Each structure stands twice: as structure tokens, then as C-alpha cells.
Amino acid sequence: MVGVKAPPRIPNSSLEPAQQWSSINSTLGRTILYQATCCCGPAPRTSCCYSGLPPVKESTSSRLLYTLLHVGASATCCLLLSRTVLDTLWGKDNCPIPTGSGAVYRVCAGTATFYLLQAVILINVNSSTSPRARLHNGFWLLKLLVLLGLCTAAFYIPxxxxxxxxxxxxxxxxxxxxxxxxxxxxxxxxxxxxxxxxxxxxxxxxxxxxxxxxxxxxxxxxxxxxxxxxxxxxxxxxxxxxxxxxxxxxxxxxxxxxxxxxxxxxxxxxxxxxxxxxxxxxxxxxxxxxxxxxxxxxxxxxxxxxxxxxxxxxxxxxxxxxxxxxxxxxxxxxxxxxxxxxxxxxxxxxxxxxxxxxxxxxxxxxxxxxxxxxxxxxxxxxxxxxxxxxxxxxxxxxxxxxxxxxxxxxxxxxxxxxxxxxxxxxxxxxxxxxxxxxxxxxxxxxxxxxxxxxxxxxxxxxxxxxxxPATGPSQPPRVIRRRCRRIHVSS
Incomplete structure (x- = not known):
């Protein structure tokens, strides 16, 4: 897959540390800016309008964001499963939302459904220019809302x-x-x-x-x-x-x-x-x-x-x-x-x-x-x-x-x-x-x-x-060995 890249840059080891940190911060800022353009729509096809983008592949940034979504969902499960955290937040009062294993089951039901739906939608996608591929690499705000909606709906299941x-x-x-x-x-x-x-x-x-x-x-x-x-x-x-x-x-x-x-x-x-x-x-x-x-x-x-x-x-x-x-x-x-x-x-x-x-x-x-x-x-x-x-x-x-x-x-x-x-x-x-x-x-x-x-x-x-068991290619050598034996006996 061809990602959105900037022209290759030759690293300069002679840069001062302050200049290096400035370059890193600028690259990070442009990466966030690029992903922000994909929140409500598909990822840009080219980098013509984004000449300052860092050399990061579209596929890499998408995988990173999906990984962060999964990490966030898993961290939420841990917080809802922790009695210490819940007691700190709500004290001895009754928590207004389900906690414990019920909360973990519901959050994971929402995240699992979210990933399964995308797995079905993206079957047989072979090109990064496909409309379904752009659904995978863009529309982050919409996908975040869908994920939150699925997790919230799961809390209404008895x-x-x-x-x-x-x-x-x-x-x-x-x-x-x-x-x-x-x-x-x-x-x-x-x-x-x-x-x-x-x-x-x-x-x-x-x-x-x-x-x-x-x-x-x-x-x-x-x-x-x-x-x-x-x-x-x-x-x-x-x-x-x-x-x-x-x-x-x-x-x-x-x-x-x-x-x-x-x-x-x-x-x-x-x-x-x-x-x-x-x-x-x-x-x-x-x-x-x-x-x-x-x-x-x-x-x-x-x-x-x-x-x-x-x-x-x-x-x-x-x-x-x-x-x-x-x-x-x-x-x-x-x-x-x-x-x-x-x-x-x-x-x-x-x-x-x-x-x-x-x-x-x-x-x-x-x-x-x-x-x-x-x-x-x-x-x-x-x-x-x-x-x-x-x-x-x-x-x-x-x-x-x-x-x-x-x-x-x-x-x-x-x-x-x-x-x-x-x-x-x-x-x-x-x-x-x-x-x-x-x-x-x-x-x-x-x-x-x-x-x-x-x-x-x-x-x-x-x-x-x-x-x-030996098959196919291993049979010709056995035939050759038999012929060799026959020649030896006849001589």
C-alpha cells in the first residue's frame, strides 16, 4: 500500500539538540494535523495539499489509531473492574452504571462488534484506492461515535x-x-x-x-x-x-x-x-x-x-x-x-x-x-x-x-x-x-x-x-538406484 509520504529527507547529524527536538515536534504536529483531516471523511488521496506532511504511511497511522482505540477500551475495562477506583470515584454510594464483570462484558461486546462489523465490510478489499479502503483509513470521528454507541447500547442489555x-x-x-x-x-x-x-x-x-x-x-x-x-x-x-x-x-x-x-x-x-x-x-x-x-x-x-x-x-x-x-x-x-x-x-x-x-x-x-x-x-x-x-x-x-x-x-x-x-x-x-x-x-x-x-x-x-511418507519427487532417485544395482550384478 502506498501511503502519504513527504519527499525523502537526509538526516543531518550535525543539528543541534534544540533543532532536532523542534523537528520532532513539527513532525508530530503535522501527523496529528493529517489525521485530523480524516476525522469526518476519507483520507486524502495525495499529498499535494499537504507538502509538509511527515514521511508516515497511511497504513501505519491507521493501525496505530486502531491500536489506541483497543488500548483505550481495555483500560476502560480495567477501571470498571477495579473496586479501588470505583470506591474512589463514587465512595460508598451506589455506582450509577454496571461494574465488575458485567461492565467488562458490555464494553468488550461493543468493541468486538465494532471490529467484527469492519471485518465483514472490508472483505476482499485489494486496493488502497477502494471506497471501502478509505472507510478503513478515514472517518475517525464517525467510527469513534459508532464505537461509543455500541458500548453504550450494550449497557442496556439485562x-x-x-x-x-x-x-x-x-x-x-x-x-x-x-x-x-x-x-x-x-x-x-x-x-x-x-x-x-x-x-x-x-x-x-x-x-x-x-x-x-x-x-x-x-x-x-x-x-x-x-x-x-x-x-x-x-x-x-x-x-x-x-x-x-x-x-x-x-x-x-x-x-x-x-x-x-x-x-x-x-x-x-x-x-x-x-x-x-x-x-x-x-x-x-x-x-x-x-x-x-x-x-x-x-x-x-x-x-x-x-x-x-x-x-x-x-x-x-x-x-x-x-x-x-x-x-x-x-x-x-x-x-x-x-x-x-x-x-x-x-x-x-x-x-x-x-x-x-x-x-x-x-x-x-x-x-x-x-x-x-x-x-x-x-x-x-x-x-x-x-x-x-x-x-x-x-x-x-x-x-x-x-x-x-x-x-x-x-x-x-x-x-x-x-x-x-x-x-x-x-x-x-x-x-x-x-x-x-x-x-x-x-x-x-x-x-x-x-x-x-x-x-x-x-x-x-x-x-x-x-x-x-515420501511421494512425488522422492521416487525418481529410487528408480536410478535400482538401475545401478542391475548394472553391478551383470558385470
Whole structure:
């Protein structure tokens, strides 16, 4: 997609700091001015009347604004779910609007409907000059009013009508989004590994980059495992935490060994420890997220009931509640949500509807530091080049990402945020303070299940090519070997 750009500018490193800050502030102001022109109408087609616009793509600014809308909706859900915030605003009086899980369900119902409607409207949009594409990139004031109207209308739905049906819709959407995240992280690791190994076959410096990145990720995973053992276990109990940590560490070791096994590397020459190190790091994150979401244990310690299995610097006394790690977990979780929303739409436009399969078979012609989404990425040998996006670099008005897929993933993300904030299956009485400090068993087991699903997904990625029966191109070599044997016997 061609965005609205200014003529390229050569940066001048000799500028004074005051001049640099002035340039940055001017660029930011012009960006806001450009988006302000799109509030009540479509985005401008050209930059003839906006020669001072910054070199920012229309697609990038649109994604940024949609992301800010989602962040604002999620922050509103957190505020309506927090008992501390509501008591500060309304005191002991009755709040005039529904709060708790009911408010979260209603706000997420409005945002999910908003994104789903746009996903349906923007199906099969292939050009940035299409009238429907201009609906995606403009009319921001109108879309904001529609979003607020949908959220407000949801507050008029009685509890007995919104909870039963919408709860199951949220559960299904949340699980679908988890699976999408797992596919994206394995594709991310696979693409990064194949990209840099392509460079390693051409230049020894890429070999050093691969080894350094592998060492960094394994160091992060090992440090994370040590910290989890230190903070989330206790000599007096926490047997479940210890068993899960040992089991997931064994999974990381098995996946790492399989990735360098000769029989697997024969079928997948690009398989290596780099992608295994990335997956191991993600497994440790999922383990941390699960352990920080479970309820603590209560044991009799030195004649007193103590709470354990919670972060503490002391291993002898009682473990005190520390919310910093759980807040960190929530922040990383939402960063993964935003990554999934943008990355899935990009891959859907480049590789077409079957991007989940095609992204693993893509072969890099040359390495790139931008290991995740190089600008010249296009699938080779696809039968439907226009649909798969092979013409993206050549077509002037080709979309840089799929608008429909972008909004559909945000629809799933809204449902995922909804069920995560309301403790998945046990949404009754959910509060923000208990969600991120005390946790629930439902959230704990959902995250453990997602961790093991990630292990199975990557294990299948390694083993399926090995177990797949040989067909097609593998038959001619067998015929040639038979002929060679016959010549040897006759001689």
C-alpha cells in the first residue's frame, strides 16, 4: 500500500539538540494535523495539499489509531473492574452504571462488534484506492461515535441476556486467539531462524549473529527458570509449581535436542537451536504467567498459617504478596496481543488465506536484519500470486496488510481480553485486584494448557516432515538406484 509520504529527507547529524527536538515536534504536529483531516471523511488521496506532511504511511497511522482505540477500551475495562477506583470515584454510594464483570462484558461486546462489523465490510478489499479502503483509513470521528454507541447500547442489555450467550462466545474467541498467538510465535521463530541461517550459508558474520541470538534466548530462559524456582516455590510446599517447572524444563530440553537431531535436519536443513531457544523462552514466559495467576497455598509454618507459592525474597518466613511480577505478566500479555493483531493481518495479505501453512515453506533469497517482516517478502511458486500477495512490491496501490484480517484479529483480541480480565470460566465476582494478584485456578489451567499446546505445535513442526511418507519427487532417485544395482550384478 502506498501511503502519504513527504519527499525523502537526509538526516543531518550535525543539528543541534534544540533543532532536532523542534523537528520532532513539527513532525508530530503535522501527523496529528493529517489525521485530523480524516476525522469526518476519507483520507486524502495525495499529498499535494499537504507538502509538509511527515514521511508516515497511511497504513501505519491507521493501525496505530486502531491500536489506541483497543488500548483505550481495555483500560476502560480495567477501571470498571477495579473496586479501588470505583470506591474512589463514587465512595460508598451506589455506582450509577454496571461494574465488575458485567461492565467488562458490555464494553468488550461493543468493541468486538465494532471490529467484527469492519471485518465483514472490508472483505476482499485489494486496493488502497477502494471506497471501502478509505472507510478503513478515514472517518475517525464517525467510527469513534459508532464505537461509543455500541458500548453504550450494550449497557442496556439485562444481565440475564448478556451473560449466558456472550460468555460462551468469549470463551471460544479467547481460545481461538490463544491458538493464533501460538501459531504466530512458532512462525516468528521459524522465520527468524531460516532468515539468518540463509545468511550464515553466505557469510561467517551471520553465523556469529545466530550463535549470539541463541545464547541470549537460552540465557533468558535459564534465568527465568531460576527466578521462578526462587520466587514461586517454597521448601514447605508448592509441589505443583515444582512439578510444572521441572516438566516444562524437560520439554525445553527435548525440543532443543530434537532441533539438532540429524534425521530432522535431513528433512529440515534450517532447523536449529535458534528457533528452539525462542520457543523455550516463550514456554518459560507462559509458565511464569500461569504461576502468577494461580491462587496461593496455605500451610502451617512454625505454628502459624502462612501463604506460600508467592514471590518473596525470604525463603524462611512468610511469603508476602508482590504485585509487580503479575503486573509485568499482564503487560507482556497485552504486548503479545498487539503483536498478534498486527502480524496476523500482514501475513494474511502476503501469503493469502492459507498463510498459516505457507509461511513455514517460504524460502529466503537473501538474509535481512528485519527477520520478522522484510519489506520484500513474497511467497515463491504460489499458484495464485495476486491473492497470495506476490505482486505486493510491484502494484502501486496494493495493500500492505489485510484490512479484514486485521479487524477480525482485533475482534478475537477483544474477546480474549474480556475472558482474561474476568477469570475465564469463573466470572462471578471478578475484580481487577484479585485477577492480577490472587488469580484463579481456571486462568491457571488455561495458561498451562496453552503452554503445552505450544510444545505440541512446535513438536509437530519438527516431526511431521520426518514422518510424512515420501511421494512425488522422492521416487525418481529410487528408480536410478535400482538401475545401478542391475548394472553391478551383470558385470
Amino acid at each position: 444481565d440475564e441476556h448478556i451473560f449466558p450467550a456472550w460468555h460462551y462466545v468469549g470463551i471460544c474467541g479467547g481460545f481461538a486467539f490463544i491458538l493464533l498467538q501460538l501459531v504466530l510465535i512458532t512462525a516468528f521463530a521459524h522465520t527468524w531462524n531460516k532468515n539468518w541461517l540463509t545468511g550464515a550459508a553466505q557469510d561467517w558474520r551471520w553465523v556469529g549473529a545466530v550463535l549470539l541470538a541463541t545464547l541470549v534466548f537460552y540465557s533468558i530462559a535459564g534465568t527465568g527458570a531460576f527466578l521462578l524456582f526462587h520466587h514461586y516455590t517454597h521448601p514447605a510446599g508448592c509441589l505443583l509449581n515444582k512439578a510444572l517447572l521441572i516438566l516444562n524444563l524437560c520439554f525445553c530440553g527435548i525440543l532443543s535436542l530434537l532441533s539438532i537431531t540429524p534425521c530432522i535436519r535431513l528433512k529440515q536443513p534450517c532447523s536449529g537451536p535458534l528457533q528452539a531457544s525462542i520457543i523455550s523462552c516463550y514456554i518459560m514466559y507462559l509458565t511464569f504467567s500461569a504461576l502468577s495467576s494461580r491462587p496461593p497455598d496455605r500451610v502451617l509454618l512454625r505454628g502459624q498459617n502462612r501463604t506460600i507459592c508467592r514471590p518473596s525474597m525470604s525463603k524462611v518466613g512468610a511469603q508476602t504478596l508482590d504485585t509487580s511480577l503479575t503486573i509485568l505478566s499482564a503487560g507482556i500479555m497485552y504486548a503479545c496481543v498487539l503483536f498478534a493483531c498486527n502480524e496476523a493481518s500482514y501475513l494474511a495479505e502476503v501469503f493469502g488465506p492459507l498463510w498459516m501453512v505457507k509461511v513455514y515453506s517460504y524460502e529466503f533469497q537473501k538474509p535481512s536484519i528485519c527477520f520478522c517482516c522484510p519489506d520484500n517478502l513474497s511467497p515463491d511458486g504460489g499458484s495464485s500470486g495476486e491473492e497470495a500477495g506476490s505482486g505486493a512490491p510491484q502494484t502501486p496501490h496494493r495493500l500492505s496488510y489485510s484490512y479484514s484480517a486485521f479487524h477480525f484479529v482485533f475482534f478475537l483480541a477483544s474477546l480474549y481480553v474480556m475472558v482474561t480480565l474476568t477469570n475465564w470460566f469463573s466470572y462471578e465476582g471478578a475484580e481487577l485486584e484479585t485477577t492480577f494478584t490472587r488469580g484463579s485456578w481456571a486462568t491457571f489451567w488455561v495458561k498451562i494448557a496453552s503452554c503445552w499446546t505450544c510444545v505440541l505445535l512446535y513438536l509437530g513442526l519438527l516431526l511431521i516432515p520426518v514422518c510424512w
